[in-house]
């Protein structure tokens with residue numbers, strides 16, 4: 001286990017952010033100032049402008065659904081931010097005392113998900129203006145003892161090497177995401193975003209994997225689901241920037257899932273704050289849907305519980321204007337003995353809800369596997 005992981009678990013406030021390529025690996029400890037419960041984006045912007053060091057945190061997926069604590073949207077300025085790619089002493093191995101292996105006591109699933117979502121599908125089948133909605137699910141796991149955060153970080157780094165990592169701790173509450181999706185990265189007048197939508201499992205060997213990738217690439221429903229995201233990103237950005245992207249998607253692979261993927265580069269016409277870009281894009285139809293307001297209402301009405309940081313923009317923002325935000329999918333909220341896992345799937349009129357429910361289970365496996373490292377195997 002590395003030194004920063006134990007330090008993280010011992011701090012009241014801590015944050016870890018890593019880009020998918022690991023060119024950025026930041027960890028922050030302590031809290032100088034914090035903000036939550038803002039009602040107007042301008043209050044958040046004003047607060048950010050007052051900070052002299054980087055701020056870290058995330059938005060509430062839907063600010064109209066108020067939630068307490070960090071799930072309602074939370075940013076803070078750590079006392080100390082360490083660049084793990086430079087400060088090698090924080091990466092030194094420390095001996096950790098083996099903890100009590102966890103036993104899973106109960107697992108609570110949304111067993112009614114497909115029947116509950118059926119009316120949404122029927123609306124889409126009768127009204128072709130309702131093109132896409134991403135429907136989420138939450139699973140709660142209760143253990144006999146508290147989850148070891150340092151061990152969780154070690155598992156995350158080892159098991160999800162190609163994903164963005166975001167872990168934020170405030171007191172006893174920790175939000176963890178190993179996501180393949182970045183909403184936006186800004187440096188000067190250059191930004192990067194991407195459409196990640198359309199999914200299939202990984203194959204057992206290279207040949208099976210390629211067959212599955214090929215099936216996904218040629219699948220009409222998935223291509224349509226992906227194109228809705230590309231179109232919206234372009235629509236929201238074309239008036240303020242010059243965009244570069246390919247006409248057809250490539251594949252993006254995580255250990256469990258492969259996705260259709262269209263990276264988009266942009267050059268801003270005029271200086272634009274990072275939060276203004278986030279506001280234009282969130283929620284993209286990879287997390288919300290299309291039309292946007294209809295999808296937002298469906299999510300509010302049909303999902304069992306508000307999302308909070310799940311599927312919301314999470315990241316950091318430096319005083320020089322640079323920063324990066326990812327979306328908090330493939331995620332969980334950990335509090336003492338409990339983990340609440342989140343995932344969702346894009347639904348179109350031609351979707352099979354049972355199949356989408358299976359896809360959601362697959363999308364929960366990255367977080368499940370982090371916990372399995374701590375479970376008593378007997």
Ligand SMILES: C=C(O[C@H]1C=CC=C(C(=O)O)[C@@H]1O)C(=O)O
Nearest residue numbers: 197198199286329343344345346
């Ligand atoms: C909402 C999630 O995935 C989104 C991102 C990529 C692919 C997706 C899909 O194929 O449905 C989803 O839109 C999730 O993982 O919880």
